[in-house]
Amino acid sequence: MAKHVCPWWLAYTFDNPLRRIFHKPEKMFFPYLKAGMTAIDLGCGMGYFSIGMARIVGETGKIISVDLQQKMLDTLRKRAGKAGVSSRITTRLCGENSIGIHEAVDFALAFWMAHETPDERNFLRQVHAILKQSGKLLLAEPKGHVTFSEFKKTLSIAQELGFKPIDSPIISLSHAAVLEKQ
DSSP states (O other): OOSSSSGGGGGGGTGGGGGGGGOOHHHHTTTTOOOOOOEEEETTSSSSHHHHHHHOTTTOOEEEEESSHHHHHHHHHHHHHHTOOOOGEEEEEEOOOOOOOOOOEEEEEHHHHHHGGGGGGHHHHHHHHEEEEEEEEEEEEEEETSSHHHHHHHHHHHHHTEEEEEOOOOOEEEEEEEEEOO
């Protein structure tokens, strides 16, 4: 595992019940994610957002939760079972340079993880490839690790690859943008 990736045990510090104070999935994703959609949670960690998205897409929707660490995915499976949404979530182990998914999705989430990828251009190119036409990517980066200038650079790369910024949601502790595949 690359040294720039958040270790699984550290995820417990921010992926806990207190997180709902800052990040409410239902509110964050409501404008972009609907029942019946297929969505991907890239760098899903222990599943905080995957579980929230699974509730939104309902019984007819699907969430693909992708992470580089099997321990994260194992914890997500347990949490999804307790939340009663495990049938809507598929977990996938990815490689450091490949998300390893080719299924078309309506919505992609890259929350606090794009800065951890070894090649943001390659990562964004892969996300663009799996999004359906007019599909949305919610990209959020932590203000504590990523400067606004660095975030704008990532957005420029995304635009070069065929994404169009359509929204700048206010998300606590984050730089955020919603991009649409053109």
